[in-house]
Amino acid sequence: MLAFLGGTGPEGKGLALRLAAAGEPVIIGSRDAGRAATAAEELLQLAPGTNISGAENAQAATQADVVFLAFPYEGQRSTLEQLKDTLAGKVVVDVIAPMSFQRGRGASAVEVEAGSAAQEAQELLPDSLVVSAFQNISAEELQQPDTVMDGDVIVCSDHAEAKSLVMDLVSKIHSLRPVDGGGLANSKYVEQITPMLVNINRIYKIHAGIKIVGI
Numbered sequence: 001m002l003a004f005l006g007g008t009g010p011e012g013k014g015l016a017l018r019l020a021a022a023g024e025p026v027i028i029g030s031r032d033a034g035r036a037a038t039a040a041e042e043l044l045q046l047a048p049g050t051n052i053s054g055a056e057n058a059q060a061a062t063q064a065d066v067v068f069l070a071f072p073y074e075g076q077r078s079t080l081e082q083l084k085d086t087l088a089g090k091v092v093v094d095v096i097a098p099m100s101f102q103r104g105r106g107a108s109a110v111e112v113e114a115g116s117a118a119q120e121a122q123e124l125l126p127d128s129l130v131v132s133a134f135q136n137i138s139a140e141e142l143q144q145p146d147t148v149m150d151g152d153v154i155v156c157s158d159h160a161e162a163k164s165l166v167m168d169l170v171s172k173i174h175s176l177r178p179v180d181g182g183g184l185a186n187s188k189y190v191e192q193i194t195p196m197l198v199n200i201n202r203i204y205k206i207h208a209g210i211k212i213v214g215i
């Protein structure tokens with residue numbers, strides 16, 4: 001079972017939709033059980049016959065063995081402090097790209113003391129297997145079931161088996177390619193590409209992604 005904490009937002013919904021369509025049972029998490037149920041119903045209408053349910057974040061995390069963090073960076077510390085014991089022993093996929101927006105300057109990366117959001121998550125969850133992935137994938141396109149995704153997903157972790165499991169999940173989304181990005185310390189570079197993509201999106205009015213050549 002895959003859980004998406006903050007899965008009522010576009011990124012969590014989009015990833016949940018694509019992975020449910022690939023046959024994975026998914027549960028949408030929210031700080032509010034009613035919002036989670038509504039989001040799950042919306043996704044079921046887009047992907048009838050799939051296994052999608054909704055629950056409050058802690059309950060969703062309890063039911064899953066792979067838990068995606070799909071809420072804004074501002075909520076990371078408090079959410080993980082609350083769920084530390086629940087998430088012990090589980091694979092935790094951090095899709096968070098810490099960003100701020102300033103009028104006239106667009107998006108920029110927020111500095112994280114630990115190095116990156118994913119490293120901070122691993123510090124907060126010493127008994128979980130944190131994997132960083134999906135930060136450079138457009139939520140808009142994920143949410144359109146008929147749009148063929150295009151691009152690479154760089155996956156970083158200090159836990160080889162957990163990284164391999166998440167790379168397999170990436171492969172289940174048609175046309176996305178997993179790229180082994182090495183250890184979690186490299187997540188910083190992946191997270192910081194996202195504000196660049198957001199700024200490119202504004203200039204070209206598109207949903208940009210990345211591709212690594214030469215592999």
Ligand SMILES: NC(=O)c1ccc[n+]([C@@H]2O[C@H](COP(=O)([O-])OP(=O)(O)OC[C@H]3O[C@@H](n4cnc5c(N)ncnc54)[C@H](OP(=O)(O)O)[C@@H]3O)[C@@H](O)[C@H]2O)c1
Nearest residue numbers: 006008009010011030031070071072073075096097135139
């Ligand atoms: N949007 C994209 O294209 C995109 C692409 C790549 C990566 N990401 C990353 O994916 C994450 C989610 O993106 P998003 O655009 O879906 O975000 P979002 O819409 O701003 O937030 C997603 C959900 O997180 C919950 N949430 C909001 N503030 C919270 C807090 N302080 N603490 C705990 N939960 C909170 C809310 O759900 P409830 O109120 O229901 O709990 C909200 O619906 C972000 O960290 C972003 O950097 C986004």
